[in-house]
Amino acid sequence: MSEYRYKLPDVGEGVVEAEIVEWRIKVGDTVEEDQPILDVMTDKATVEVPCAVNGVVTKIVGEPGDVIPVGTEILFIDTSGAPAPSEDPEEKEAAPKDEAPKEDKKAEPAKEEKKPEPKPEPKAEPVARAEGDKPLASPAVRQRAMEADIDLATVPGTGPAGRITHTDLDDFIAAGGRLAARAGGGGSGRAKRTGVEEQKIIGLRRKIAENMVKAKTTIPHIAYVEEIDLTALEDLRAHLNATKREDQPKLTLIPFLAAALCRALPKTPQANAHYDTEAGILTKYEGVHLGVATATPNGLMVPTIRHAEALDVWELAAELGRLAKAARDGKATKDELSGSTITITSLGAIGGLVTTPVINLPETAIIGVNKMQELPRFDAGGRVVPRKLMNLSSSFDHRIVDGYEAAVLIQNVKAYLENPATLFMP
Incomplete structure (x- = not known):
């Protein structure tokens, strides 16, 4: 037998270990070169690992959840030859030459099945x-x-x-x-x-758990919640959706919030930043690389809209839809799932009056959308009128962003959303 010992390859720049998420093969399977055999999780994304040779799997090392260093022998493959696809090696080896036809073998378990009692x-x-x-x-x-x-x-x-x-x-x-x-x-x-x-708990869910623990134990969070009157914005949004071109995406609240945030952040640049705790260095960004928390079948992911400040609401909506679909389909790239400088998270479709979102390390701020409701309010003349209202939640790294600065940012966002025409001004 000619045996090939397959070592866990380098799955990304600077990656020294990876977590096994799922084996796509088992002992006895015939594998081919470049065939995906294993999914592993790095710090940034899930990566498919391809096979390097043709042959038959004889041994697998490691189970889902195990963290394996790069270079570890994880798979043993017999490359001397594989059985024809129509053959079942286990059945062929166990069966004597004069064995009855397969139809008779299949009938045996049927005899042993217990019939319901009369x-x-x-x-x-x-x-x-x-x-x-x-x-x-x-x-x-x-x-x-x-x-x-x-x-x-x-x-x-x-x-x-x-x-x-x-x-x-x-x-x-x-x-x-x-x-x-x-x-x-x-x-x-x-x-x-x-x-x-x-x-x-393995794979992405384990990584999420680790990041949440690190964020909550490292960052002193400060929460700030403000009520936003979205009546005018909702009227504008309904009009734009009713008159949009066929090639334009449907507008939700998120593109408008993203546009408002991009306009407000230059006055509070420390909220669009990364803070390196160990080095004690704050990196502030002029460009807004907006992370949008997205629920997927595999857990929460944060795809990033690069340079959101350079996009209008239609372009923001299109990019948001594209990235969300890629994340849910498991096709988002490592670059698309990293590099955000501030994050938006939304539970508005589900409900909830207030949330206290956890900051996405190493960022210094996160903005949370809550449920919109139509509620009575007094107008300038003292009359009770219906208004469409939503609480906008936010969390900040209190080491970097003071309470006053957090309030200034959210109040500026509020002003843009309550006067949506200003979002379209130069």
């Missing part, structure tokens, strides 16, 4: 069970109950000594649990939820 005629009455007594049932019935998340103690049994049969379980499920209430003399009859699941 429904008794006439139907037997449930046998009373003393409180605390363990319900009697076969392993097959217990397995079915566990898979259906049903507590057998709530199921009446009609078998000998109150034994619970497959038919009893079928009747209980069909009745939605009501049989248990009638047999037990009270109670809701609903099955207890007894399932417990342990999940290993």
